[in-house]
Amino acid sequence: MHVLIIGGGIGGLCLAQGLKRAGVSATVYERDAAPDARLQGYRLNIEPVGSRSLHSCLPPELWDRLIAASGDPGPGMGVFDERLRELMQERSNAGRTSPVESAHAVSRVALREILLDGVDVRFGKEFVRYEQLRGEVVAHFADGSTASGTLLVGADGSRSRVKRQLLPGAGQRDPAAFGVGGKLPLTPEADTWLPEVLTTNKNMILPRRDFLFTAAFRPRVGEGYLMWAFVAHSATYAGQEPHGFVLERSRQWHPDLRRLIAESGSVELFDFRAAAKVKPWVTTNVTLLGDAIHNMPPVGGLGGNTALRDASTLRDALTSGTPLIEAVRGYEAEMISYGFATVGEALMYLRLATVRSRLVRGAARGFFRLCSAMPPLRRAIFDG
Numbered sequence: 001m002h003v004l005i006i007g008g009g010i011g012g013l014c015l016a017q018g019l020k021r022a023g024v025s026a027t028v029y030e031r032d033a034a035p036d037a038r039l040q041g042y043r044l045n046i047e048p049v050g051s052r053s054l055h056s057c058l059p060p061e062l063w064d065r066l067i068a069a070s071g072d073p074g075p076g077m078g079v080f081d082e083r084l085r086e087l088m089q090e091r092s093n094a095g096r097t098s099p100v101e102s103a104h105a106v107s108r109v110a111l112r113e114i115l116l117d118g119v120d121v122r123f124g125k126e127f128v129r130y131e132q133l134r135g136e137v138v139a140h141f142a143d144g145s146t147a148s149g150t151l152l153v154g155a156d157g158s159r160s161r162v163k164r165q166l167l168p169g170a171g172q173r174d175p176a177a178f179g180v181g182g183k184l185p186l187t188p189e190a191d192t193w194l195p196e197v198l199t200t201n202k203n204m205i206l207p208r209r210d211f212l213f214t215a216a217f218r219p220r221v222g223e224g225y226l227m228w229a230f231v232a233h234s235a236t237y238a239g240q241e242p243h244g245f246v247l248e249r250s251r252q253w254h255p256d257l258r259r260l261i262a263e264s265g266s267v268e269l270f271d272f273r274a275a276a277k278v279k280p281w282v283t284t285n286v287t288l289l290g291d292a293i294h295n296m297p298p299v300g301g302l303g304g305n306t307a308l309r310d311a312s313t314l315r316d317a318l319t320s321g322t323p324l325i326e327a328v329r330g331y332e333a334e335m336i337s338y339g340f341a342t343v344g345e346a347l348m349y350l351r352l353a354t355v356r357s358r359l360v361r362g363a364a365r366g367f368f369r370l371c372s373a374m375p376p377l378r379r380a381i382f383d384g
């Protein structure tokens with residue numbers, strides 16, 4: 001068996017590592033000209049599901065490197081109102097001792113370097129289309145070259161060309177949300193005025209309108225940063241300059257939150273599209289993983305974790321001894337079930353972030369306060 005993996009993102013590279021570890025031949029074809037061709041910006045929050053997948057796919061020395069490169073993800077998730085009054089603290093990370101069962105915060109650059117180590121990746125290979133010929137699959141690239149294999153895996157992200165050919169009817173949902181992200185370096189000066197809750201944990205800020213997510217990233221070595229993501233209903237945005245727009249919308253917020261936003265750089269817009277659920281299709285020797293099949297809004301930090309889960313699930317299926325098509329069918333059934341459930345979860349978070357009804361907002365804030373006052377309720381809802 002030889003596996004062609006289209007796309008050298010998190011999911012495609014994790015699959016390549018997992019296949020290599022299991023002794024299966026695989027080559028990754030990546031459109032970017034070189035590993036550092038694009039700034040791979042933000043930190044990635046790896047949840048236990050992502051940790052387990054990485055642990056099962058990476059050789060032990062790369063797993064150890066990953067843990068050494070990870071920062072402390074904080075005890076869990078804090079929920080605050082716009083004046084930084086606490087609504088709830090969820091601490092599901094605290095007390096987890098096994099790195100395999102824990103969350104980790106890792107820079108994308110570090111994760112990518114580790115995932116690229118030792119796998120066969122061809123850069124500058126933009127996939128254009130595939131052809132299925134007598135049990136083989138042939139990938140065609142923009143430079144006119146081709147590659148053939150037993151199985152082709154589309155891991156080419158949310159605008160996947162493999163998906164477009166395999167599932168031409170598959171659609172996207174526009175969740176009517178607008179997002180802007182920024183980063184503030186955690187310099188000694190910034191540490192003097194930033195509230196500790198912002199620099200040690202992930203937080204949801206739930207104002208009377210709109211929404212802010214913050215997460216601190218402190219690598220074990222070097223300077224970290226505090227990233228934020230502002231989310232609003234798209235009806236509130238009419239094409240203004242994004243940074244100024246967020247400052248305008250946050251006029252009534254706590255001065256430290258406003259200062260965080262004002263002094264941040266790397267401000268950019270986010271893509272909030274979500275894959276529409278796909279109808280089951282006839283399994284062949286072409287399949288999909290990660291954002292290529294179930295892209296979701298980046299709320300909740302779920303997309304990368306699900307791509308990693310896909311990679312280990314597909315690796316397990318392909319190395320189970322089951323005939324190829326049956327193995328791929330089993331993987332697709334499982335992946336579609338949890339993948340689209342996770343898209344639904346991300347959309348639910350996004351609805352909470354963009355809901356404009358004051359009544360619903362008030363109820364959501366009341367709900368977090370109630371969970372805070374009743375630890376068993378909080379644990380039942382949030383742990384795990």
Ligand SMILES: Cc1cc2nc3c(=O)[nH]c(=O)nc-3n(C[C@H](O)[C@H](O)[C@H](O)COP(=O)(O)OP(=O)(O)OC[C@H]3O[C@@H](n4cnc5c(N)ncnc54)[C@H](O)[C@@H]3O)c2cc1C
Nearest residue numbers: 007009010011031045127156157290291298301303304305
């Ligand atoms: C701001 C932000 C923060 C996020 N934070 C988190 C988080 O904390 N935790 C989390 O789990 N998720 C997070 N996500 C989501 C996560 O980044 C994605 O879900 C994840 O990158 C998906 O991985 P993937 O391998 O499927 O696709 P990608 O990482 O998008 O990789 C696709 C690869 O395919 C390549 N490619 C595309 N087209 C072609 C082609 N035609 N030919 C060849 N190669 C091609 C691309 O260059 C790319 O390298 C975040 C997203 C954003 C935007």
